[in-house]
Amino acid sequence: MFVYRGSTALITGASKGLGKVFAETLAARGMNLVLVARSGDALQALAADLTARHGVKSIALNADLGETSAATQIARELERRGIQVDLLINNAGLGLTGSFLSHDLRKEQSEIQVNVQALAALSHLFGSGMAKRGRGGIINLASNASFQPIPFMATYAATKAFVLHFSEALQFELAGTGVHVMAACPGPTATSFFDGVSTNVSPRSMDRPESVVQKTLEAFDRRKAVVYPGRAGVRAATWLSRLLPRALVVRIAAMASGKMGLHG
Ligand SMILES: NC(=O)c1ccc[n+]([C@@H]2O[C@H](COP(=O)([O-])OP(=O)(O)OC[C@H]3O[C@@H](n4cnc5c(N)ncnc54)[C@H](OP(=O)(O)O)[C@@H]3O)[C@@H](O)[C@H]2O)c1
Numbered sequence: 001m002f003v004y005r006g007s008t009a010l011i012t013g014a015s016k017g018l019g020k021v022f023a024e025t026l027a028a029r030g031m032n033l034v035l036v037a038r039s040g041d042a043l044q045a046l047a048a049d050l051t052a053r054h055g056v057k058s059i060a061l062n063a064d065l066g067e068t069s070a071a072t073q074i075a076r077e078l079e080r081r082g083i084q085v086d087l088l089i090n091n092a093g094l095g096l097t098g099s100f101l102s103h104d105l106r107k108e109q110s111e112i113q114v115n116v117q118a119l120a121a122l123s124h125l126f127g128s129g130m131a132k133r134g135r136g137g138i139i140n141l142a143s144n145a146s147f148q149p150i151p152f153m154a155t156y157a158a159t160k161a162f163v164l165h166f167s168e169a170l171q172f173e174l175a176g177t178g179v180h181v182m183a184a185c186p187g188p189t190a191t192s193f194f195d196g197v198s199t200n201v202s203p204r205s206m207d208r209p210e211s212v213v214q215k216t217l218e219a220f221d222r223r224k225a226v227v228y229p230g231r232a233g234v235r236a237a238t239w240l241s242r243l244l245p246r247a248l249v250v251r252i253a254a255m256a257s258g259k260m261g262l263h264g
Contacts, residue, residue, distance in 0.1 A: 001221055002087065002137055002180070005030030008057075010078075010085045010126065012065060012118070013092030014046065015039040017191030018141065021213040022089050023050060023058075032057040034083065036074060037092065038064050059083075065092050066110035071121035085126045087137045090119040090163075095145075095156035097197050097257075098264025108155050115159035120166065127170070127179060134178035139220055140167045142183040144234050148241035151254040152263045164226070171225045183226045184216045187234030200261035207231060 009026050013019035015037035023033055027050040035043045035058065043060035050058045061077060063070045078085065093115045096103050123138055130136025143157075146164035150157035167183035174181055188194075189212050190203040212229040219227035228235040241249045257263065 004087075006032070007086035008032040008034065008083060009087040009089060010034040010036065010074075010122070011089045011091055012036045012122065015042040017193060018186070018189065018209050018213060019089070019091040020046060021209045022091060025210075025213050025217065026087075027054040027056050027058065030054065030056060031087070034059055034061060034078065034085065036061045036063050036065070038062065065114045065118035068113065068117070071118050071125055074122070075125040084129060084133075086130070086135065087139070088122055088126045088130075090122055090138065090140045092118070093141055093159075095153055095193065097153050097156075097199075097262040099152060100154045102264065111155050112159055115156070116162050119163060123166075123170065123181075127174070127181075130179045131174060131177045136179045137220060138167075138170070138179065138181045139216065140181070140183050142167065142185045142226075144185055144187040144228075144230065144238055146183075146185055147238040148249045148253045150257050151250065152257050157253075168225055180220070180223055182216075182220050182224055184212075184219075185226060185228050185230075185238070186212045186216075187230030189230070198261055198264075200259065207234075 004026060009031045011019050011022050011033065014023045014035035023035055023046060027033060033050060033056060035047055037043055040062035047058040047060040050056060061074055063074055094111055096107060096111055119140060127138060140163050142163040143160040145157040146160040164183050167181055171181035186207065188201055188206040189209055190206040191209050207230045215229035216227050
């Protein structure tokens with residue numbers, strides 16, 4: 001069982017949504033925290049609040065993971081401060097909705113940088129130390145979107161397929177080293193994720209971030225490779241893509257994203 005108290009977690013995308021709930025939950029378990037996101041003020045306030053409430057060390061690192069050098073800069077800064085990361089939660093992520101060609105190319109590339117490149121870089125930079133010490137954990141936020149191509153969220157679904165496949169393979173490679181890797185595949189969750197996107201999905205029909213985080217950490221404690229922390233129907237839908245012909249899966253996914261109002 002992973003020992004939380006006194007260990008250090010690095011959480012990306014900790015300024016709001018699932019990342020903030022991970023931070024609050026892990027601080028309550030006595031973990032020291034490194035909080036990463038672009039919203040420096042929100043991170044500073046959260047770090048101060050968690051230190052005051054739980055007596056843990058908590059630092060805020062302002063970083064844009066859309067920049068190619070961000071992961072290396074974070075690792076350098078933590079080395080300079082003598083901070084070792086025991087649990088990495090690659091949570092930062094974003095999803096553009098609407099037609100691929102309607103988006104600014106730089107935004108598409110930034111989405112891939114944050115969801116894929118930064119996640120792989122941080123896993124490498126901090127996973128190496130964990131493997132040497134024979135102890136650690138990596139939780140990567142994938143999605144129910146990981147299981148099929150999704151027209152009008154094309155890049156997002158493809159990046160989340162990467163996260164799932166990468167995490168499962170890494171979990172296998174690191175089995176026996178003392179480092180446990182897990183992918184979390186939530187369904188629609190009531191966070192800021194859909195802010196600024198016109199969608200027909202009401203927050204009432206989404207999962208609560210607190211429940212998603214609790215189920216994710218329970219599964220991590222049980223050393224699962226993949227967790228489905230959303231409602232049962234979301235998990236059931238992930239089976240369709242394993243059973244049906246791919247062309248049909250794409251059509252069904254397009255219908256579903258249209259029904260959610262994501263075609264832009
Ligand atoms: N909500 C859902 O329905 C859902 C479902 C399945 C999977 N997920 C995944 O869960 C993870 C968390 O999402 P959420 O729902 O909590 O979304 P959210 O409320 O929008 O939070 C996203 C977090 O990512 C950070 N972030 C975004 N771009 C960044 C960048 N360039 N550099 C650094 N940090 C960045 C944001 O911080 P700043 O803006 O301060 O930088 C924020 O803290 C994501 O990987 C998402 O794909 C979400």
